[in-house]
Amino acid sequence: MSLYGKILLALDLSAECDQLIDKARDIASANSAELYLLHVIEPLSFAYGGDVPMDLTTIQEQLDDHAHSRLQKYSERLDYPVAQQLVITGHTETEIHRLAQEKEIDLIIVGSHGRHGLALLLGSTANSVLHGANCDVLAVRVKDAEKE
Incomplete structure (x- = not known):
């Protein structure tokens, strides 16, 4: 029996996502796990407090179309069977938790930038996912693509 039967890889579609692909494939392969890819799009109305004078x-x-296209490319790059690719609109942490519970996920993999100072005080997606999850969470330290 494998330790992680279902793994959710949550991607923000940034250049740093490439750093998560190998790790996710290795863990999924070692556990013969079902692997789910997820990207959450925060509604544009969130950014403007819901007060937008246009459609x-x-x-x-x-x-949404762009996210589906990028997620497909990451899926191909994984070279591992993907059970499902999901693009969901909503609040990132809430949707990750909801989907993990719905799919009975055993491990959530997210990228972590290891922010310092003000960014650390304000929190991060990885931190929010960790503290609200009902399963294990692996926060993979990623390096900013511009600094490499």
Whole structure:
């Protein structure tokens, strides 16, 4: 029996996501796990407090299409069977927790930038996922692509 039967890899689609691919594949392969890929799009109305004087539907659909395309490329790069690729609109941490519970995920893998100072005080997605998850969470330290 494997330690992790279902793994959720949550990607923000940044250049640093490449650093998560190998680790996710290795863990999934070692556990013969089902692997799920997820990207959460925060609604544009969140950024503007819901007070936007125009229809953002077309822009939101373009973001969704772009995310599906990028997630497909990451799936191909994984070279490991992906049970499902999901693009969900909502609050990132909430949607990761909801999906992990719905799919009975055993391990969530997220990237962590290891922020310091003000960014650390404000919290991070990885930290929020860790503290609200009902399963193990692996926060993989990623290096900023611009600094490499």
